[in-house]
Amino acid sequence: MNLATKDIRHNLGRFSLTALGIGLLLMVVMGMGGIYRGLVQEATLIVDRIGADLWVVQKNTRGPFAELSRIPRDLADRALVVPGVETSYGFISYTIQRSYKGKPLRLTIQGLDWPADSGLWLPISAGRSLGQAHYELVADNSSALKVGDKLALGKDVFTIVGLTKNLTSPSGDSMAFMTLTDAQAVQFDFSPESIRIERTARVNRLFNIELGQIQPQLSEKAGGLNSGIPALGTSMISVVLVTVKSGWNPAAVAKQIEAWPDVSVYTEDGQKQLLLKGFVDRSRKQLGLFRVLLIIVSAVIMALILYTLTLDKLHDIAMLKLIGARNSVILGLIMQQALLLGSIGFCIAYLLGQWIFPFFPRRVVLINSDLYMLAVIVLVISILASLLGIYRAMRADPGEVLS
Amino acid sequence: MNQSHDNLALQAVGLTKIYGSGHTEVIAVRDVAVEVCKGEIVALLGPSGAGKTTLLTLLGLIRPPNTGQISIDGILVFNNxxxxxxxxxxxxxxxxxxFQKANLIPFLTAVENVRLAMEIDDQPVRTSRRRAMELLEYLGVAERAQNLPSMLSGGEQQRVAVARALANRPSLILADEPTAALDSVRGRQVMELFRKVAHEQNAGVIVVTHDHRALDVFDRTLEMEDGILRQQQKGN
Structure with a gap:
């Protein structure tokens, strides 16, 4: 006869509510772990998806996600002639915030080197990838944009031609993909007034130096288009993505490119480590501490609940002792209830989590190894939590039955 | 008092129980000697505070005596x-x-309460089920076997408690005011039940009681006052 289950069946309502409470608490613990895993996944998602072997960025920077990197677009052509390089694309990444249908819309724009890269590698869940050089945009479903929606960015209107599923930046913003040229146009979009002011300022700066005084006809150039002034170079990109030919060692190719004095090179794994150690590490520690605190809180609450349940049964425990029940019978009664409470709480946490976590604004990822570890922790805190009740039960005096 | 040792369910000699020490010292039981034979039912009488319940805790091995010896079924259990x-x-x-209250485990049915006493003694489930039902039938509450204690009347609960007490074929049954919560008719029924149990199950029975109306049921009465067992007399 199992006393623990008999008692639970008799007090099913109270036990169920208690298990639900424990379950909700454990769901928060589970969620914290899931949020951390989500952060890691979000941080490394784009690096994984792009799948480049090498990331060539501005010298001594850790771009493009960890910090700003600016390199000339023609660097992609330079990289392409390095022995062992298969492909070399320019790429740009930055975050914008606009208002769309009266609500703030944050997008991390990724510029793809059209036509070589039209985003065929994107996980398209609706619509298609980029099909033309301009005015098309593939957005993520988390942005609430729909296929066919129009979005004004800079001086142009972009049509949403495709949707990806769960592609977010390390900071949790929805990703949006357009051609590199469009991305640069949006990034370096200035109002006509600011262009006029800059052109006037350039002319004034020209006349302040000797060159302007001896060649005044240069003022016409200085007050004209940027592209007409050789000193002003082309628009910058964030990174050059390099894939290495089969059979070549990416580290060896990286070493060749790194010999250039104007760039730094990271392997795919190096780029991921930059993101994880820089961006995610603090969040990991913060969430880790919260998890530890929540586990302690869960253990204390479980201990108090089990202690109260034991106090309620103290007279019955005294009676059991009086009629000669071994300590193991009493210990089993409390310990089994603690383990059942923990196990049921864990199951409730898992099931509720599966239902609720998808509605969270940031990704919550439950992985098996985390779940197994939490299950072991719940097992341990269940046992620890029952000790207080067991201690009280062991001290119960069988003579209490007579009083 | 002088019985054959083979026939003794209980033999206690020189029992003393002292609570506290110094100024707060209380001698609850003082140099008590008592013997109860198998098949004998004995009433333990006395006013409140006389030491009856304390004596019962000593005889029931719930608390140790300060001095004295207790033997059950001829086996020395406590030496001082x-x-x-x-x-x-x-x-x-x-x-x-x-006891005065049945003290049944509230989350177990009547039959489970009886089985519990046997199963904590490692008796097989099949045996415990059969004997529990036999005992409930013997005590006239078999039809309430599957009911929880909260669904039983006071008298029925007390019968189930008696069945539980009998489950392991005990040598000695100790009852502390078992009829206090019952009306006179049901109280007498329970006392007669104890007499039946003592005689038919060959167990020694000691009943602490204030109820003088049912003294005719007992083979012998013992009276306690101020921790001393003052007189022992034959029942009617």
Whole structure:
């Protein structure tokens, strides 16, 4: 006869509510772990998806996600002639915030080197990838944009031609993909007034130096288009993505490119480590501490609940002792209830989590190894939590039955 | 008092129990000697505070005496305050307890309450089920076997408690005011039940009671006052 289950069946309502409470608490613990895993996944998602072997960025920077990197677009052509390089694309990444249908819309724009890269590698869940050089945009479903929606960015209107599923930046913003040229146009979009002011300022700066005084006809150039002034170079990109030919060692190719004095090179794994150690590490520690605190809180609450349940049964425990029940019978009664409470709480946490976590604004990822570890922790805190009740039960005096 | 040792369910000699020390010292039981034979039912009378319940805790091996010896079924159990056997196992196998309140485990049915006493003594489930039903039938509450204690009347609960006390075929049944919560008719029925149990199950029964109306049921009455067992007389 199992006393623990008999008692639970008799007090099913109270036990169920208690298990639900424990379950909700454990769901928060589970969620914290899931949020951390989500952060890691979000941080490394784009690096994984792009799948480049090498990331060539501005010298001594850790771009493009960890910090700003600016390199000339023609660097992609330079990289392409390095022995062992298969492909070399320019790429740009930055975050914008606009208002769309009266609500703030944050997008991390990724510029793809059209036509070589039209985003065929994107996980398209609706619509298609980029099909033309301009005015098309593939957005993520988390942005609430729909296929066919129009979005004004800079001086142009972009049509949403495709949707990806769960592609977010390390900071949790929805990703949006357009051609590199469009991305640069949006990034370096200035109002006509600011262009006029800059052109006037350039002319004034020209006349302040000797060159302007001896060649005044240069003022016409200085007050004209940027592209007409050789000193002003082309628009910058964030990174050059390099894939290495089969059979070549990416580290060896990286070493060749790194010999250039104007760039730094990271392997795919190096780029991921930059993101994880820089961006995610603090969040990991913060969430880790919260998890530890929540586990302690869960253990204390479980201990108090089990202690109260034991106090309620103290007279019955005294009676059991009086009629000669071994300590193991009493210990089993409390310990089994603690383990059942923990196990049921864990199951409730898992099931509720599966239902609720998808509605969270940031990704919550439950992985098996985390779940197994939490299950072991719940097992341990269940046992620890029952000790207080067991201690009280062991001290119960069988003579209490007579009083 | 002088009985054959083979026929003695209980023999206690020189029992003393002292609570506290110094100024707060209370001698609850003072140099008590008592013997109860198998098949004998004995009433333990006395005013409140006389030491009846304390004596019962000593005889029931719930608390150790300061001095004195207790033997059950001819086996020395306590020599002064030193236990000579595994006390809990001994209580499990040799004793049956009945109290003013039935003290049934509230989350077990009547039959499970009776089975519990046997299963904590490692008796097979099949055996415990059969004997529990036999005992409930013997005590006239078999039809309430599957009911929880909260669904039973006071008298029915007390019968189930008696069945539980009898479950392991005890040598000695100790009852502490078992009829206090019952009306006179049901109280008498329970007392007669104890007499029946003592005689038919060959167990020694000690009943602490204030109820003088049912003294004719007992083979013998003992009276306590100020911790001393003052007189012992034959019942009617």
């Amino acid at each position: 305050h030193q236990a000579q056997v595994d006390i809990r196992r001994f209580r499990r196998q040799k004793f049956g307890f009945v």
